[in-house]
Amino acid sequence: MKAFPVRTHADLRDFCELPLRLHPRDRYVPLPVPVIKRHGKTASLYVVRDARGRAVGRTSTHRDATFGSCQLFGHTEFTDDDAVFAALTGVVAGAAEGRPLFGPVALLPNQTGGVITSGFTERGFVDSAWNPAYYPAMYERHGFTRRFEADTWAVDVPGSAAAYDFDDSRLGAEQLVVRHGSRRGLRRRLPILRAMLNASFAGLGYYTEISAGQLAEQTDGLAYLLDEGLLVWLEKAGRPVAFVVAVPDISEFLMRTGGRLGPVEQLRLLATRSRYRRDAVLVVKGTVPDEQGRGYMTLLSREVHRHLEASGYRTLRSTFVERENTASAASYRRAGGKPLHGYTFYQRSAA
Numbered sequence: 458m459k460a461f462p463v464r465t466h467a468d469l470r471d472f473c474e475l476p477l478r479l480h481p482r483d484r485y486v487p488l489p490v491p492v493i494k495r496h497g498k499t500a501s502l503y504v505v506r507d508a509r510g511r512a513v514g515r516t517s518t519h520r521d522a523t524f525g526s527c528q529l530f531g532h533t534e535f536t537d538d539d540a541v542f543a544a545l546t547g548v549v550a551g552a553a554e555g556r557p558l559f560g561p562v563a564l565l566p567n568q569t570g571g572v573i574t575s576g577f578t579e580r581g582f583v584d585s586a587w588n589p590a591y592y593p594a595m596y597e598r599h600g601f602t603r604r605f606e607a608d609t610w611a612v613d614v615p616g617s618a619a620a621y622d623f624d625d626s627r628l629g630a631e632q633l634v635v636r637h638g639s640r641r642g643l644r645r646r647l648p649i650l651r652a653m654l655n656a657s658f659a660g661l662g663y664y665t666e667i668s669a670g671q672l673a674e675q676t677d678g679l680a681y682l683l684d685e686g687l688l689v690w691l692e693k694a695g696r697p698v699a700f701v702v703a704v705p706d707i708s709e710f711l712m713r714t715g716g717r718l719g720p721v722e723q724l725r726l727l728a729t730r731s732r733y734r735r736d737a738v739l740v741v742k743g744t745v746p747d748e749q750g751r752g753y754m755t756l757l758s759r760e761v762h763r764h765l766e767a768s769g770y771r772t773l774r775s776t777f778v779e780r781e782n783t784a785s786a787a788s789y790r791r792a793g794g795k796p797l798h799g800y801t802f803y804q805r806s807a808a
Contacts, residue, residue: 458505458506458507458513458514458538458540458541458543458544459505459506459544460503460504460505460514460516460544460545460547460548461503461504461505461506462501462502462503463497463502463503463504468502468504469493469494469497469502471504471512471515472493472502472504472512472515472532473487473490473493473715473716474512474715475504475512475513475514475515475534476515476534477715477716479534479535479536479589480534480587480588480589482712483580483712484577484578484579484580484581484587485581485587485588485712486580486581486582486583486585486587486708486711486712487711487712487715487716488532488563488569488716489711489716489717489718490716490717490718490719491718491719492563493532493716496517496531496532496563496564497517499519499564500517500518500519500531500532500563500564501517501518501519501552502515502516502517502532503515503516503517503518503545503548505535505541505544505545507541513535513536513538513541514533514534514535514536514541514542514544514545515532515533515534515535515545516530516531516532516533516545516548516549516561517530517531517532517533517563518530518548518549518552519531519564520556521564521565521665523565523665523666524559524565524566524665526556526557527556527557527558527559527804528549528550528552528553528554528556528557528558528559528807529559529560529562529564529565530549530558530559530560530561530562531560531561531562531563531564531570532561532563533545533560533561534588535595537589537591537595539595539598539599542595542599543599546558546599546805550807553807554807555807556807557804557805557806557807558601558803558804558805558806558807559604559802559803559804560802560803561802561803562802565665566605566663566664566665566802567658567663567664567665567667569584569585569586570586570802571585571586571607571777571800571801571802572586572588572592572593572596572800572801572802572803573586573587573588573592573593573609573798573799573800574593574603574606574798574799574800574801575798575799576609576796576797576798576799577589577590579611579797579798580708581708581798582609582706582708582736582738582774583704583706583707583708583711583738584738584740584776585609585738585774585776585777585798585800586798586800587798593801596803599805600805600806601803601804601805602803602804602805603801603802603803604663604801604802604803604804605662605663605779605801605802606779606780606799606800606801607777607778607779607780607799607800607801608777608778608780608786608796608797608798608799608800609774609775609776609777609778609796609797609798609800610774610775610778610786610789610794610795610796610797611772611773611774611775611794611795611797612772612773612774612775612789612792612793612794613771613772613793614762614765614766614770614771614772614773615766615771616766617762617765617766617773617792617793618759618762618763618765618766620762620791620792620793621755621756621758621759621762621791621792622755622759623752623755623756623759631693631694632693632694632695633691633692633693633753633756634691634692635689635690635691635692635756635757635760636689636690636691636692637685637686637688637689638683638685638688638689639683639685640683640685643683643688644673647669647672647673648669649690649697650672650690650700650702651667651669651672652697653690653697653698653699653700653743653745654667654672654700654741654743655667656743656745656746657700657743657744657745657746658743659746660746661779661782663779663802682704682705682707682726682727682730682733683704684703684704684705684734684737684764684768686760686761686764686765686768687701687702687703687704687705687737687761687764687765688701688702688703689701689757689760689761690757691753691756691757693748693753697745698744698745698748698753699742699743699744699745699748699753699754699756699757700741700742700743700757701739701741701742701754701757701758701760701761702739702740702741702742703737703738703739703740703761703773704737704738704740705730705733705734705736705737705738706733706735706736706737706738706774707726707733708736708738709733710726710729710733734768734769734770735769735770735771735772736770736771736772736773736774737765737770737772737773737774738773738774738775738776739761739773739774739775739776740776741776742754742757742758742785754788755788758788758792761773762792773794774797775789775794777798777800
């Protein structure tokens, strides 16, 4: 087995189509092809081929100074074959030059990546991982250890808003105002969200500060899908202090298109977006450090869940929450939420 750099359009096609051959189409949600192409400008992409030239594994390598001295790898998919996995880790270790290996991330842990360690019968969703049960066993058999263990969550929407009790007399007393995002004004609001996001997550080991350019790139195309009731933030005396960003779940669309999201697919998605208002994904939420513990996330959660109920959504899924982050997990539990997938990243010395 040997890993080859992705150099041609045919190589890139094999890179993108490999997980579609490996995984059930009703569970695995492919990363959109335009995102992979964009990542290819920063990361080096590789495909492992067998003796017949058939793609049997893929990975990427890159470094990012904001995540320390690790050699990062991502987009990692493989058949249940130790030789394939060894070829993948060989190319990553070769790029590492003695640095520890960390991944899978695309391109950083606070963007997307990870490996699920349980819940394999539950489908994946956008901004989250899905893989078969042999993945964690393969990593661990080859010397990788778990980092930042976490869970994704799922909450049944009907009746969930009642779990978030907030004393509305505090709104006037504390000068609290709930704001909502808008499609037209989303770009102008990104600096507000970025400031709260970086402040809220600065203490988490996996988090790296998001630049203005990175946030603009990650939210590119969001405006035309945005459900304005799912992007909310709280101002206290005019100062933004807490936020929730959730989006309609377009996982089933990406499953059907195999991750293709070119102009034709985007028009089709825009024309049929009402179909994707049954499930939602909570991408990120947070409260700035000096305002934590005051119940402000409870207020915003009530606002979001009221909108979900009124709009007929069935399920709210959440991207991974570290198991040490008990407060965030408790917010889901109080509404009857349950862990969906066990989740982890992996690290290994380069030697």
